[in-house]
Amino acid sequence: MQLLKIAWRNxxxxxxxxxxxxxxxxxVVVIVIFSRGLIVGFTESSFSLYINNMYGHVxxxxxxxxxxxxxxxxxxxxxxxxxxxxSEMAETLKQEIDDIQYILxxxxxGAMSSLNDDVVRMMGVGTDMAxxxxxxxxxxxxxxxxxxxEGNEILLGSILAEKLExxxxxxxxxxxxxxxxxxxxxxxxxxxxxxxxxxxxxxxxFYLPLKTAQDMLWMDDEVTEMLVFGSDAQKADxxxxxxxxxxxxxxxxxxxxxxxxxxxxxxxVYNEMDEIMFLVYVxxxxxxxxxxxxxxxxIVRERTAEIGMMxxxxxxxxxxxxxxxxxxxxxxxIGSLLGVILGGAITFYYSxxxxxxxxxxxxxxxxxxxxxxxFYIAFTFENLVVSFFLGAAVVALACLYPAxxxxxxxxxxxxxxxxx
Amino acid sequence: xxxxxxxxxxxFRRKKRTFIIASIMTLAVISFLLxxxxxxxxxxxxxGNVIDFETPHIEIGRGEYFAExxxxxxxxxxxxxxxxxxxxQEIESLEGYTAKTGIIAFSGDFIAGRHEFPVQVRAVDPGTxxxxxxxxAFIVEGSFLEPGDEGVIIGAxxxxxxxxxxxxxxxxxxxxxxxxxxxxxxxxxxxVSTPHPDVNLRTVLVDKEYAxxxxxxxxxxxxxxxxxxxxxELAVSQAEALRNALxxxxxxxxxxxxxxxxxxxxxxxxxxxxxxILALILLVGAIGIISAVVLSAIERIKEIGMMKALGLKExxxxxxxxxxxxxxxAIGAFxxxxxxxxxxxxxxxxxxxxxxxxxxxxIGIPLEETLYGAWNLSSFFVxxxxxxxxxxxxxxxxxxxxxxxxxxxxxxxT
Numbered sequence: 158m159q160l161l162k163i164a165w166r167n168x169x170x171x172x173x174x175x176x177x178x179x180x181x182x183x184x185v186v187v188i189v190i191f192s193r194g195l196i197v198g199f200t201e202s203s204f205s206l207y208i209n210n211m212y213g214h215v216x217x218x219x220x221x222x223x224x225x226x227x228x229x230x231x232x233x234x235x236x237x238x239x240x241x242x243x244s245e246m247a248e249t250l251k252q253e254i255d256d257i258q259y260i261l262x263x264x265x266x267g268a269m270s271s272l273n274d275d276v277v278r279m280m281g282v283g284t285d286m287a288x289x290x291x292x293x294x295x296x297x298x299x300x301x302x303x304x305x306x307e308g309n310e311i312l313l314g315s316i317l318a319e320k321l322e323x324x325x326x327x328x329x330x331x332x333x334x335x336x337x338x339x340x341x342x343x344x345x346x347x348x349x350x351x352x353x354x355x356x357x358x359x360x361x362x363f364y365l366p367l368k369t370a371q372d373m374l375w376m377d378d379e380v381t382e383m384l385v386f387g388s389d390a391q392k393a394d395x396x397x398x399x400x401x402x403x404x405x406x407x408x409x410x411x412x413x414x415x416x417x418x419x420x421x422x423x424x425x426v427y428n429e430m431d432e433i434m435f436l437v438y439v440x441x442x443x444x445x446x447x448x449x450x451x452x453x454x455x456i457v458r459e460r461t462a463e464i465g466m467m468x469x470x471x472x473x474x475x476x477x478x479x480x481x482x483x484x485x486x487x488x489x490x491i492g493s494l495l496g497v498i499l500g501g502a503i504t505f506y507y508s509x510x511x512x513x514x515x516x517x518x519x520x521x522x523x524x525x526x527x528x529x530x531x532f533y534i535a536f537t538f539e540n541l542v543v544s545f546f547l548g549a550a551v552v553a554l555a556c557l558y559p560a561x562x563x564x565x566x567x568x569x570x571x572x573x574x575x576x577x
Numbered sequence: 578x579x580x581x582x583x584x585x586x587x588x589f590r591r592k593k594r595t596f597i598i599a600s601i602m603t604l605a606v607i608s609f610l611l612x613x614x615x616x617x618x619x620x621x622x623x624x625g626n627v628i629d630f631e632t633p634h635i636e637i638g639r640g641e642y643f644a645e646x647x648x649x650x651x652x653x654x655x656x657x658x659x660x661x662x663x664x665x666q667e668i669e670s671l672e673g674y675t676a677k678t679g680i681i682a683f684s685g686d687f688i689a690g691r692h693e694f695p696v697q698v699r700a701v702d703p704g705t706x707x708x709x710x711x712x713x714a715f716i717v718e719g720s721f722l723e724p725g726d727e728g729v730i731i732g733a734x735x736x737x738x739x740x741x742x743x744x745x746x747x748x749x750x751x752x753x754x755x756x757x758x759x760x761x762x763x764x765x766x767x768x769v770s771t772p773h774p775d776v777n778l779r780t781v782l783v784d785k786e787y788a789x790x791x792x793x794x795x796x797x798x799x800x801x802x803x804x805x806x807x808x809x810e811l812a813v814s815q816a817e818a819l820r821n822a823l824x825x826x827x828x829x830x831x832x833x834x835x836x837x838x839x840x841x842x843x844x845x846x847x848x849x850x851x852x853x854i855l856a857l858i859l860l861v862g863a864i865g866i867i868s869a870v871v872l873s874a875i876e877r878i879k880e881i882g883m884m885k886a887l888g889l890k891e892x893x894x895x896x897x898x899x900x901x902x903x904x905x906x907a908i909g910a911f912x913x914x915x916x917x918x919x920x921x922x923x924x925x926x927x928x929x930x931x932x933x934x935x936x937x938x939x940i941g942i943p944l945e946e947t948l949y950g951a952w953n954l955s956s957f958f959v960x961x962x963x964x965x966x967x968x969x970x971x972x973x974x975x976x977x978x979x980x981x982x983x984x985x986x987x988x989x990x991t
Contacts, residue, residue: 173978174875177868184864188857225738227778228692274756276651276684278695338691444601444861448868451594455872 160476164483167456175488178452182492183499185445186548189438190500190540196434198508198535200427204390204417206355207424209294212417213261213384214393215400220413222381229267229280231336234379238407242378250385254399256392261288261384264370268333268363270321277320279361281311281333283370283380292386295351295364301325302349305366311345314359315352323347331363336375343373385414393417442548445492446555453485453556457563464566478564485556486549493548497541508536580893584900587873588908594872598865599909602964605858606913607920609960612851614921615929617951619847623840624809624833629711630773630780632836634812635804635819637664640829642800651684652697654754657798658828664802667822671815673807676708679799680785681792685751687731687781689739689765696735698749698781700788709805712769712782719743719767726784728766732777736768743768749781754793761791809833859964862909863971866902870972873901874979881982891980898976899969906968910961918957924950 168175208214218226222233237246247260264283269276286304289295295312296304302325305312313323323329330344345365353359371377387396393416400414418424457464467477512532588595628634642656660679668677681700686693703722707713712730713721720743722730729747736742748762761783771777789796806812816832823830834841874881884894928947 171875173871174868177864177871181861181864181868185861188861225692228694228738230692232691276752334693440604441857441861444604444858444865447597447601448865451597452868452872454594455876459876 160479160483164480164487167460167480168484168487174452174455178449178488179492179495181445181448182442182489182548182552183495185441186493186496186544187500187503188441189547190496190544191503191534192434193438193540193544194500194504194508194534194536195512195532196431197537197540198533200431201535202533203427204424206353206358207421208390208417209292210353210355210358211384212415212420214387214390215385215397215414215416216420217383217385217400217404217412217414218381219411221411223413223415229265229381231264231266231334231374231376231381234264234336234376234381235383235412236379238409243380243383244378247383250383250400250403253403254396256387256396256399258386258388259288259291260386261285261292262367262380262382263384264367264374264376264379264381266333266370266374266381268331270329270331272321277317279314279317279331279363281331281370282362282364283367283374284364285367289364294353298351298353300350300352302347305348305364307366308369309343309345310348310365312349312351312364313347314362315350316356316360317363318347318350320360325350333374335373336379341373390417438544438547439551442551443555445548446489446552449485449488449492449552450555450559452488453481453559454562456484457481457559460563461566464563468566474564478560481560481563482553482556485560486553489549489552489556492552493545496548497545500544501536501541504534504536504540507532507534580896581900584897584904587877587897587901588904591873591876594869595905595908598869599905599912601858601862601865602906602909602968603913603916605855605862606910606960606964607917608858609851609855610914610917610921610956611924611950612854613953613956614924614950615948616844616847616851617953618924618948620840620844621951622948623843624837626771626773627837627840628805628809628833630771630776632831632833633709633803634806634809634833635668635816636801636831636833636836637668637804637819637828638801638831639827643829643831651752652682652800654681654683654752654792654794654800657681657754657794657800659795659797660799660802664823664828667819668802668804671804671806671819673811673815675805675807676705677802677804678702678705678709679802680706681788681794681798681800683751683792683800685749685781687735687739688748688750689741689745692739693750694735694738696749696779696781698729698751698783698788700783700785700792702785706782709803712771712776715769715771716767717770719765721767722782722784724784724786726766727761727763727787728783729763730767730769730782731765732780733768733770734774734777735779735781736765738778741765741768749783751792753791759791759793761788763787859967862964863967866905866968866971867975869905870898870902870975870979874898874975874982878982881979891977894980895973895976898979899972902968902972902976903965906965907961909968910964913964914957914961921950921952925952 217235219233219235222230225233235243235246237243238249243262247262251257251260262285264281266281266283268279268281270279271277286306290304299312300315302312311329313321313329318324321329325347328344328346330342332340332342335341345363351359351362351364367380371379385396385400387393397414397416404410404412404414418428464477467480468474512534637660639656639658642653645653645656665677668674679702683698683700685696685698687696701722703724703726707721716730717733718736719728719730722728729749731741731747741747743765745765746762747765748760750758750760753759769777806815813832813834816830816835820830881894884897885891926949928949930947
C-alpha cells in the first residue's frame with residue numbers, strides 16, 4: 158500500500174512527462190480498438206451475409222455438387238438417406254442431432270430472362286418459405302410487398318427488379334433448364350422485393366417456394382443443398398463433426414457437410430488475416446510502450462540518489478523494483494483506460510452511423526464476394542476489454558526492465574550519483 | 578553550424594533513448610517499404626496476367642461495344658468493325674509497338690454432357706494470336722489451334738468441372754449477329770492452365786475462320802483489335818497518342834488499365850491501406866519524438882538556463898532541440914531504409930509463398946503462388962524525407978515549450 162502511494166506521488170512530480178507517456182499509450186490503444194472494431198465489424202457483417210444467405214452454419218450437399226457448384230448442376234441433388242426423400246432426411250437430422258435448430262432446404266438453379274435484345278442471367282432459389290420465415294433473413298430484407306407463399310409467387314432482388322424494369326404485382330417470364338436438361342419457360346408473379354445491401358445478392362437472386370421449384374424442375378422431394386443452423390455459428394465445427402458422423406453411419410458418404418468458415422475462400426482469407434492482425438496490434442502497443450520505457454528510464458536515472466537513499470534506509474531491492482514497476486503500470490493503466498474511453502466512443506459512433514467506403518464497393522462488385530459497402534465498425538465490450546488488457550499488460554511487461562535496473566543499483570554508487 | 582554540433586552531441590548523450598525512439602521511426606520505414614514493395618509486386622503480377630491473357634496493353638473496338646459489354650452480361654455481336662489500312666499503319670507506327678491481333682469476343686453457353694456454363698468465347702486468328710497473348714505457352718493437354726480447326730481451347734478449371742479431356746466433344750450455343758440462336762461444335766483440342774484464374778474457367782478460344790459463318794459476321798470484321806507493346810509504361814501514353822491520331826468517335830482506344838478497372842480500384846485501395854497504416858505508425862512516432870524532446874528538455878533544464886544566460890536567443894535554443902529531433906528521425910529513417918532494403922532483397926530474391934496462405938485461384942484475383950518483391954528507389958527517398966519532416970514538425974511545440982523556460986528559475990530549480 159505504501160509502495161502504491163509512493164509510485165502515485167512520483168508520477169505527479171513531472172506532469173508533462175507523465176501525460177506524454179500516458180498519451181502515447183492512449184493513442185496506441187485507440188488505434189488497436191479502432192482497427193479491431195473495423196476488422197471485426199467488416200468480417201462479421203460479411204460473415205453473416207455468407208452464413209444467412211449461402212452456407213448456414215454447416216451446408217450439406219452431395220460431393221459431386223460441391224465439386225461442380227459453379228455449373229449449378231441439378232442432377233447431383235440430395236435425394237435423401239437411401240433416396241428416401243429430402244424432407245424425410247431433414248426430419249431425421251433434426252431428430253437425431255440435438256444441436257440442430259432448423260434446416261433450410263434449397264434448390265439453386267440458373268435462369269435467364271430476355272430483355273429487349275439482351276439476356277439477363279440470374280439464380281433462382283427454391284426454398285421452404287416457412288423455414289425462411291423462421292430464419293428471418295429474407296423477411297428482414299423485404300423492402301416492398303410480401304414473402305412468396307405458393308405457386309408462381311417470387312421474391313426478387315431489388316437491383317434485378319430494376320434491371321428487368323419490373324415491380325411488385327407485375328409478371329415476369331424466366332427460362333431455365335429442368336433436371337432433364339430441357340429448356341422451359343414459366344411466368345411468375347413478383348410479390349416482394351428484397352434489398353440485402355450486397356450487390357451480388359440483390360442483382361442476381363430471386364426466391365420462390367421450394368414446392369414450386371421442385372415441380373417445375375422435376376425434382377420431386379429433392380434439394381441441391383441444406384443449410385443447417387445450430388445454436389452458435391462459432392460452434393459450427395462440432396456440428397459439422399456430428400453431421401459427418403451421422404451421415405457416415407447411415408452409409409451416406411456421398412454427402413458432404415462443410416462449415417461456413419471453410420466453404421468460401423474469402424472467409425478463409427479473413428480468418429487468417431485475423432491472426433496476422435493480432436501481431437500488428439501487439440506491435441502498435443509496443444511502439445507506444447517505447448515512450449513509457451524511455452520515460453521510466455529517465456525517471457530512474459533522475460532518482461538515482463533517491464534509490465540509493467531508499468537502499469541505504471533498508472528498503473529491499475524488490476520493493477524498489479516494485480515502486481518503479483508500479484509507476485509504469487499506472488501509466489499503462491491510465492493510458493489504456495483513456496484509450497478505451499476514447500476508442501469506445503469512436504467505435505460506438507461509427508457502429509451507429511457506419512463508414513461509407515465507396516471505393517471498396519467498386520472492387521467487391523467485380524468479385525463474387527458478399528459484403529455491404531458500408532462498414533459498421535463493431536462496438537463490442539470484448540474489444541474494449543481485450544484492448545485494455547493488451548495495453549496494460551504489454552506496458553507492465555516492458556517496464557520490468559528499467560525497474561529491474563533500478564533495483565540493481567548499489568546504494569553506494571547510487572548515492573554518489575554514478576550514472577547507470 | 579554551431580547549433581548543429583550541439584544538437585548532434587546531445588543526441589548521443591542518451592544513446593539508448595535516441596535509439597529506442599528512433600526505432601519507432603525505423604519500424605514505420607520498414608513497414609512502408611515492404612508494404613509498398615508488395616503492392617507494386619502484386620500489381621505487376623495482376624496487370625501482367627491481365628495483359629498476357631485477357632486484355633493486352635491496348636485494345637481498340639467500337640465505343641458502343643465497350644459500353645454494352647460493361648453494362649450488360651452479353652457481349653454485343655453487332656458492334657464489330659473492320660480495321661482499315663490507316664488504322665493498321667497508325668498502330669504500327671506507335672512507339673514500342675510489338676504485335677497485334679484481331680479477335681471476335683462473344684458470349685455463349687458451353688455445353689458438354691448434361692451441363693452448360695456461360696463462357697466468353699474468343700474467335701481468334703491462330704497465326705497472330707500467340708504474338709500478343711501467351712495462352713499457347715500454357716497448354717497442358719492437346720495442342721493449340723491451327724487455322725481451319727473446328728476445335729476449341731478451354732481452361733483447366735472448366736475442363737475439371739465438366740470432366741473433359743482433349744478429344745471430347747463440346748457444343749457452344751450463342752446468339753449470332755442477327756440475334757438468332759446458333760451453335761458451333763467440335764472437339765476439345767487443347768486445355769490451358771494459365772496463372773489467370775478467370776481465364777481458366779470462363780475463356781474459350783476457337784478459330785476465327787471456323788466461327789465466322791455461324792456467327793454471321795463478315796470476313797475481316799472483328800470486335801477488338803488487341804495490341805501488344807513493349808511495356809506497361811508505354812501502353813498508357815501510346816493509347817492516348819493513338820486516340821488523338823485517330824480522332825474518331827466511333828472507335829475507342831483503351832489501355833489495359835481501362836479494361837481492368839477492378840484491378841485499378843484494387844490498387845487504389847491497396848495504396849489507401851498502406852498510407853493509412855503508415856500514418857498511424859508515424860502518429861505514434863511523432864508522440865515518441867515529442868516525448869524525447871520533452872525528456873531531454875527536462876533533463877537539461879539547467880543547461881537551457883545557462884545557454885540563455887550566455888546570450889543564446891530563444892530561436893537558437895528552439896533550433897537545438899529541432900535539430901536533435903531531426904537527428905532522431907534521420908537515424909531511425911536511415912536504419913529503417915537499410916533494414917528495409919535488406920528485407921526487400923530477400924523478398925525480391927526468395928519471394929513470399931502467398932499460395933501457402935490463400936488460394937488465389939479460388940478468389941479470382943490473377944495472382945500466382947509466389948510473390949516476389951519489387952524495387953522502387955523513389956519510395957526510399959520519399960519515406961526518408963517524410964519521416965524527417967514529421968520528426969521536425971512534431972518537435973516544434975515541445976522545443977518552444979523548452980526554450981520558454983525561465984532561465985532564472987531554470988538554474989535555481991531542478
